[in-house]
Structure formats: structure tokens, C-alpha cells
Amino acid sequence: MTFVLEVEGLHKVYPGRPPVEAVKDVSFAVREGEIVALLGPNGAGKTTTVKSILNLIRPTAGRVRVYGRDHKDLPHLYRHVAAVLEGNRNIYWRLTPRQNLEIFAAYAGVPPREARRIIDRWMAFFGLEDLNREARQLSRGQQQKVALAAALARHTPLLVLDEPTLGLDVEAKREMVALIRQLAQEEGKTILLTSHQMDVVEALAHRVIIIQNGRIVTQDTPEGLRRLFDVRGYRLTVRLPDPKVLDALAARWQAKVEALVNGTAHIRVTLPDAASLYRLLDDLRDLGALLESLEKDLPDLEEAYMRIIVGRRPPATNPETTHNGRPTTHDRRTTTDD
Amino acid sequence: MSLVYLFIAVLKKQLRIMRSYGFNTVVQIFTLVLFFAFLYFGSRWVATPQRLGETLEALILGYWIWVGLILSLSQFTWNITTYAQQGLLEQLFMTPWRLHRVLAVEAAASFVTDTVLNLLMLLAFMAISGHWLALEPLTTLTLYILTLLPGFGLGYMLAGLAMRYKNIQSVFTIVQFLIVPLQMLPVDRYPGLNVFPFALGVRMLLQHAQEGTRLWEFPPHLWAILLAQAVLYLMLGLMVYHRLETAARERGLLGHY
Numbered sequence: 107m108t109f110v111l112e113v114e115g116l117h118k119v120y121p122g123r124p125p126v127e128a129v130k131d132v133s134f135a136v137r138e139g140e141i142v143a144l145l146g147p148n149g150a151g152k153t154t155t156v157k158s159i160l161n162l163i164r165p166t167a168g169r170v171r172v173y174g175r176d177h178k179d180l181p182h183l184y185r186h187v188a189a190v191l192e193g194n195r196n197i198y199w200r201l202t203p204r205q206n207l208e209i210f211a212a213y214a215g216v217p218p219r220e221a222r223r224i225i226d227r228w229m230a231f232f233g234l235e236d237l238n239r240e241a242r243q244l245s246r247g248q249q250q251k252v253a254l255a256a257a258l259a260r261h262t263p264l265l266v267l268d269e270p271t272l273g274l275d276v277e278a279k280r281e282m283v284a285l286i287r288q289l290a291q292e293e294g295k296t297i298l299l300t301s302h303q304m305d306v307v308e309a310l311a312h313r314v315i316i317i318q319n320g321r322i323v324t325q326d327t328p329e330g331l332r333r334l335f336d337v338r339g340y341r342l343t344v345r346l347p348d349p350k351v352l353d354a355l356a357a358r359w360q361a362k363v364e365a366l367v368n369g370t371a372h373i374r375v376t377l378p379d380a381a382s383l384y385r386l387l388d389d390l391r392d393l394g395a396l397l398e399s400l401e402k403d404l405p406d407l408e409e410a411y412m413r414i415i416v417g418r419r420p421p422a423t424n425p426e427t428t429h430n431g432r433p434t435t436h437d438r439r440t441t442t443d444d
Numbered sequence: 445m446s447l448v449y450l451f452i453a454v455l456k457k458q459l460r461i462m463r464s465y466g467f468n469t470v471v472q473i474f475t476l477v478l479f480f481a482f483l484y485f486g487s488r489w490v491a492t493p494q495r496l497g498e499t500l501e502a503l504i505l506g507y508w509i510w511v512g513l514i515l516s517l518s519q520f521t522w523n524i525t526t527y528a529q530q531g532l533l534e535q536l537f538m539t540p541w542r543l544h545r546v547l548a549v550e551a552a553a554s555f556v557t558d559t560v561l562n563l564l565m566l567l568a569f570m571a572i573s574g575h576w577l578a579l580e581p582l583t584t585l586t587l588y589i590l591t592l593l594p595g596f597g598l599g600y601m602l603a604g605l606a607m608r609y610k611n612i613q614s615v616f617t618i619v620q621f622l623i624v625p626l627q628m629l630p631v632d633r634y635p636g637l638n639v640f641p642f643a644l645g646v647r648m649l650l651q652h653a654q655e656g657t658r659l660w661e662f663p664p665h666l667w668a669i670l671l672a673q674a675v676l677y678l679m680l681g682l683m684v685y686h687r688l689e690t691a692a693r694e695r696g697l698l699g700h701y
Contacts, residue, residue: 120695120696121694121695122695157534157696157699162534162537162696162698163693163694164690181541181542182540184540185540188538191534191535192699196530196531196534196535198457198530198532200464200465201457201460201461208456209454209457212449212450212453212454213541214539214540
């Protein structure tokens with residue numbers, strides 16, 4: 107598989123007193139058809155990285171190749187890459203969606219006849235045909251769709267999306283995520299995106315590059331990142347005959363209590379091997395505790411991210427309803443014991 | 445695909461935006477015409493009718509060229525600042541044409557629309573003053589374009605400054621008023637002053653209005669000086685613009701305002 111984007115030793119120091127080292131020795135590559143996400147906290151260097159790739163910022167050192175050619179070859183670069191950048195609404199507010207797409211296609215040098223075909227296609231794809239109002243009169247979600255459609259009107263195979271769901275409400279965000287996924291799966295677009303929204307990255311990315319303080323901390327698939335921390339952790343819900351049982355569990359199994367409500371405890375344990383689980387269950391029975399549920403404590407991407415970036419778990423929430431604020435999606439086995 | 449298609453697309457875009465800002469456009473024209481009326485009636489009040497008659501052509505044509513220059517320059521700076529505010533500057537940078545060419549096309553398209561408006565304003569000036577100048581279209585337009593071309597160079601400089609330093613409204617105001625003395629430089633007495641733009645063009649336009657001198661009747665060296673001024677200031681403007689654009693990219697300021 108060919109690399110459409112290769113970044114080697116990218117380095118950016120902003121001049122000033124003192125100079126600010128925003129990106130340090132960043133290297134990665136993106137294959138054709140891939141969705142790669144740059145994930146990191148605010149100020150991590152994600153936007154500087156993508157803007158350096160796009161040559162909107164002059165890198166201090168390093169090499170960037172887009173479809174085999176140095177990114178300093180600007181006509182080549184901008185025939186292959188389009189971007190929707192921070193703010194996400196970089197469109198003409200006084201033009202309608204179609205008029206926006208027309209001018210963006212012209213900026214990209216798309217021939218008029220081809221432009222008409224491309225514009226019709228993207229107007230239909232994003233459901234913008236009936237929006238014959240100026241962009242300033244549209245909702246934020248619609249404006250963001252127009253910005254993405256305008257970038258696509260440039261007719262490039264590689265798309266760079268900087269925080270594509272920033273500021274969108276839940277419904278608009280879900281729709282945007284679905285559209286981006288469709289762009290990769292059905293339209294064959296290669297996408298490099300930045301985000302600090304874990305659910306967006308988890309839903310979209312084939313590969314995640316975690317950036318902190320301008321450096322790449324790690325890069326892997328979302329599954330790979332989760333597996334990094336896939337220790338033998340379990341979450342249990344047990345009905346206790348006596349709260350003192352918890353002390354015994356803490357002493358014997360280093361069990362951590364997350365919640366204790368009306369004699370029912372939600373606890374987490376980490377076991378050295380699978381066989382220990384059977385011993386734990388035996389122990390619970392001996393202590394008179396009734397096991398109500400048992401699930402594997404597989405960390406989600408947010409937890410993996412938090413452990414990488416800050417070396418700690420995110421605050422736990424009630425496992426009965428949500429896990430990290432949303433329904434659990436990971437491997438869950440629930441059993442009831444007698 | 446040629447730049448011609450880009451020009452047509454940009455012209456269409458500008459006409460659409462102008463229509464959207466219809467009220468603003470009307471107010472802008474009205475203000476400029478009103479300002480001329482103040483100038484004209486003010487000078488009639490302080491000057492004798494005979495003296496005013498001698499300078500009326502200069503007043504009309506000088507003001508007309510000044511308005512043309514202000515419209516062109518403001519278009520450059522207004523474009524850069526609003527594009528930066530809306531995040532469009534980065535989008536414009538990301539074209540195979542390169543930003544300075546896109547800006548040139550934008551300026552050329554604005555020049556077309558501004559010239560139409562400015563010609564209407566010239567008619568208004570003549571109607572207000574009741575003094576109808578005998579202007580031959582080809583000579584007038586050629587002189588108008590060549591006189592304004594160095595202004596494009598200044599426009600590039602202002603665009604570069606806006607990109608690098610963002611809020612340059614005060615610089616624009618200074619430039620706006622610097623143009624007036626530049627237009628009035630006594631280039632016929634001191635030919636060395638022709639290193640500065642605008643004055644020679646205004647002189648030639650005045651000569652055309654007052655003496656009926658046609659395009660081909662002007663000495664060739666005057667055309668050569670006008671052309672040299674245009675080339676010199678355009679090159680200077682582009683050079684300054686490129687430096688400031690590089691500095692803006694170095695500091696990551698292209699998308700900021």
C-alpha cells in the first residue's frame with residue numbers, strides 16, 4: 107500500500123522571546139484510504155502539525171511528502187490536499203452553499219464542466235440542494251457541512267480536517283461523524299484529522315497518533331491502544347451481608363470500591379491471571395456476598411488516552427448506568443450468581 | 445483551466461457579495477459623492493468664479509482618481525482582514541495558483557466593478573458641478589488604469605502588512621491622505637519627482653480634459669514613465685508582500701486576526 111503522506115522529523119519553533127517549540131521531531135505516514143487521527147490536549151501541537159504539513163506554517167525542520175513530492179511544491183500540494191481548518195466555517199458567509207462550492211472549485215483550478223458535476227455530487231451527498239440561503243443564515247452544523255463540501259469541491263484525494271466536530275450539538279456531531287466515515291469508505295478519501303474528542307476519534311480513526319507537548323507519544327489502532335492497558339481488570343457488583351466484607355476484599359484482592367449503595371458495592375479488581383478469578387468468586391461465596399454482575403474492565407480509548415497523557419484513570423462513574431458518561435461498548439459479560 | 449476562468453468566477457462572487465451588501469454599497473457611493481459636493485461648494489465659497497473655473501477640472505479629475513485609488517487600496521486591505529477573520533485567507537492560500545496571484549485576480553475583479561461605480565460617480569461629480577468634461581473614453585480609461593496600477597503595488601504592501609501585523613487601519617488612513625499630496629506633485633517643473641506615482645497620470649488626464657490631447661498625441665516618454673512607475677511599484681509591492689507573507693507563515697499568523 108502506498109503512503110500518500112509522509113512526515114519525517116517535523117519540527118516547528120515559533121520565533122519570539124522566548125521562542126516556542128511547538129512541534130518536536132514528529133514523524134508518521136498515512137496510507138491511501140486511511141483515516142488517521144491526531145489526538146491530544148489543547149496546545150499539544152496538533153494544529154501546528156497539520157498547518158505545517160499544509161505549508162500554511164513554515165516548518166523549522168523536517169520533511170513532508172505528499173503523494174511522493176515535497177510539500178514545498180505548492181501547486182502539487184494543493185492539487186492533492188484540501189483542508190477544513192480550525193473554526194471549521196471557512197466559507198463565504200454572504201454566498202449560498204452552491205455559490206461557495208463554485209468559488210472553491212475555481213480556486214482549486216477545477217475546470218468548469220468538471221466543477222459542475224463535482225458540485226452537484228457533493229450538494230446531494232451533504233443534502234444541501236434545498237439550502238438556497240446565504241451561509242450566515244444557516245445553522246452551525248449546516249455551515250460546517252458547507253465548509254466540508256467546499257473542501258471536497260477542490261476535488262483532492264487527501265482531506266485534512268482540524269477538529270471537524272468542534273462546537274456541534276450531539277445530533278449534528280453524530281451526523282458529521284457518519285458523513286466523514288462515508289467519505290472514507292464509499293468515496294475512497296484519505297483523511298487526516300485532529301480532535302480532542304475521544305468518541306469522534308474512536309468512531310472514525312483507523313489509526314490514532316497521540317501528541318503531547320509537540321511530541322508523538324504513541325501511535326496505534328484504537329484497538330491496539332486499548333490493548334496496551336488490557337490488564338486483567340474486572341468490575342463486580344456484589345450484594346454484601348455486611349460492609350466489613352469490603353475490608354476483607356480490599357485486604358485479600360486489593361479491591362477498589364467505586365460505590366456502595368444500600369448494601370450493594372461496585373468494585374474493581376486487578377488479577378494476576380485468569381485462574382485467580384475463580385478463587386475470587388469462591389472467596390465471595392465464602393464471605394456470603396452475592397455476585398450480581400461481573401464484567402471485564404477493558405479500558406476504552408479515553409481511559410487509554412488518559413493513562414498515556416496523564417498517567418491516571420479518568421474519574422469512574424456508576425457502572426450500572428454508564429461507563430465514562432456513555433453506555434459501555436466494550437466486551438461485557440454479565441453473570442448472575444446464586 | 446486558465447486564470448481567465450478564475451477571474452470570471454471571482455467577478456461573479458464579488459458581484460454576488462456586492463448585491464448582498466447592497467445597502468452598504470449605496471451608502472459608500474453616496475458618501476463619496478456627498479464629500480465631493482462639500483468640496484465643490486466649499487471651494488466655490490472661498491474662490492472667485494474665475495479662479496475656480498481654472499481648477500475645476502483638476503478638482504473633478506483629482507478627486508476621481510483619488511476615489512479610484514481608495515477603492516482599490518481598501519479592497520486589498522479589506523479583503524485580507526475579512527478573509528483572515530473568517531479563516532478564508534488560509535483557504536485562499538491553499539490553491540495551486542499561489543495567494544499573490546489569487547489576490548491579483550481578486551484585485552482585478554474589484555477594479556472592474558469599482559471602475560464602473562467610479563465612472564458613475566464621475567458623471568455625478570460633473571452633474572453636481574455643472575461642468576461637463578470633454579473626455580474621450582479610450583484615452584481616459586488608459587490613463588486611469590495606468591495611473592492606478594502603482595496603487596496595486598501599494599495594495600500588495602498593505603495586504604502584506606495586514607497579514608503580518610493584522611490591525612493596520614491607522615496605516616491605511618495615513619496612506620489614504622498621503623495620496624493627495626502625491627497626486628499634486630509638480631512633476632512638470634521637477635521631472636525627478638516622477639519616481640513617485642500618481643502625479644504624472646493626473647497631469648496627463650488633466651491635459652486631456654483641458655486641451656483635448658489624445659492618447660497618441662502624448663510624447664512617448666510620458667507613456668514610458670507611466671509604465672515604469674506601474675512596473676516599479678508593482679514589483680516593490682510584490683517584494684514587500686512576499687517578505688511579509690513569509691514572516692506571517694513563519695509565525696503561524698495566516699489564519700489569525
